[in-house]
Amino acid sequence: MPEVQAPHVNALLDVFQGDRGGHPAVAIHMSSHLSPMWAQARKAAEMLKGRYTIRVLDSQSTSFGLGLLVQKAAEAADAGASVNDIARIVNGAVPHLYVSLFTESLSYLQRSANLSASQSLLGSMLGIKAMLMMEDGRLVTQEKVQTREEVVEKLHEFVVEFASVRELGVLHHAYEGPRNDLVTRLRETLPKVPIHMVDYPPSLAAYVGPNTVGVIVYEGTF
Numbered sequence: 001m002p003e004v005q006a007p008h009v010n011a012l013l014d015v016f017q018g019d020r021g022g023h024p025a026v027a028i029h030m031s032s033h034l035s036p037m038w039a040q041a042r043k044a045a046e047m048l049k050g051r052y053t054i055r056v057l058d059s060q061s062t063s064f065g066l067g068l069l070v071q072k073a074a075e076a077a078d079a080g081a082s083v084n085d086i087a088r089i090v091n092g093a094v095p096h097l098y099v100s101l102f103t104e105s106l107s108y109l110q111r112s113a114n115l116s117a118s119q120s121l122l123g124s125m126l127g128i129k130a131m132l133m134m135e136d137g138r139l140v141t142q143e144k145v146q147t148r149e150e151v152v153e154k155l156h157e158f159v160v161e162f163a164s165v166r167e168l169g170v171l172h173h174a175y176e177g178p179r180n181d182l183v184t185r186l187r188e189t190l191p192k193v194p195i196h197m198v199d200y201p202p203s204l205a206a207y208v209g210p211n212t213v214g215v216i217v218y219e220g221t222f
Contacts (some may be wrong), residue, residue: 001108002206006040013044016054024053024083028069028090031137032058034207055087058094060137064169064198064216065097098217099134100142100158102151105209106130109141132208139207148178155215156185165190166220169198173205175213182213 006012016025027045032038038058045054059066069090076086103109109130129151131142145151159168168186172179179197186195200212208214 002202004035004037004203004206006036009040009044009047012041013047016044016048016052022052024055026055026057026073026077026083026086026090028057028059028066028073030062030066030203031060031134033060033137034062034139035203053083055083057087057090058137059090059097060094061097061099061134061216062204063099063171063201064196065099065218067198068097068167068169068216068218069093092221093218096219096221098162098219099132099214100155100217101132101139101208101212101214102129102145102155103132103208104129104211108207108209109139132214148175151175151213152178152182152185155182155213156189159186159215159217160189162217162219164219165193165217167194167196167218169196169216170214171198171200171216172213173200174211179213182215 016027027041029035029038029041038056041056045052045056048054057069059069061069072093073086073090076089081089109132129145129148131144131154132139133142134140143154145154159165168190170179170183170186183195183197186193198216205212
């Protein structure tokens with residue numbers, strides 16, 4: 001199975017010491033429970049402590065959720081916020097991001113979501129799709145369904161149960177039809193919410209596998 005690997009620490013040192021002119025930096029990475037990148041970036045930042053101010057943040061998210069945090073950090077930086085203020089803004093948004101995914105590739109979940117080999121084998125034989133949630137940066141299995149129609153229904157229910165939805169990302173692999181059905185229903189239910197159809201990143205695919213569809217909800221800060 002594919003694995004997510006971080007670059008060598010020297011590569012990160014080169015980035016942190018690059019053409020920034022000694023300016024402080026904020027580095028935001030995919031959930032530390034899914035990727036070694038956060039730990040490697042922390043290591044590099046510690047090696048430069050005293051010479052550079054670098055804040056390394058764990059998004060506890062992935063894909064659209066990670067991108068949204070980076071966007072918020074960039075907007076704050078453009079507005080003149082300090083490194084500590086940017087970190088506060090990002091860390092304040094993290095608890096308001098929610099990820100729900102369905103996958104048919106149960107063998108991947110033996111590594112990423114503690115699914116047993118027998119559960120994976122039986123589920124694959126029965127054509128079961130597993131629902132995953134991201135809790136504190138970890139993938140956790142929630143429930144199982146057998147049809148793609150049920151997948152669309154469950155994801156729609158998941159989104160519309162939020163009291164507030166500011167933005168929404170939808171990703172898929174080999175689920176274009178159900179993805180389109182889901183987006184159509186969500187646009188009817190939540191006509192004022194921006195819905196972004198985003199790429200399925202390889203860094204997430206390494207843990208969830210092919211044949212998947214999911215949503216990333218940002219409820220906004222209150």
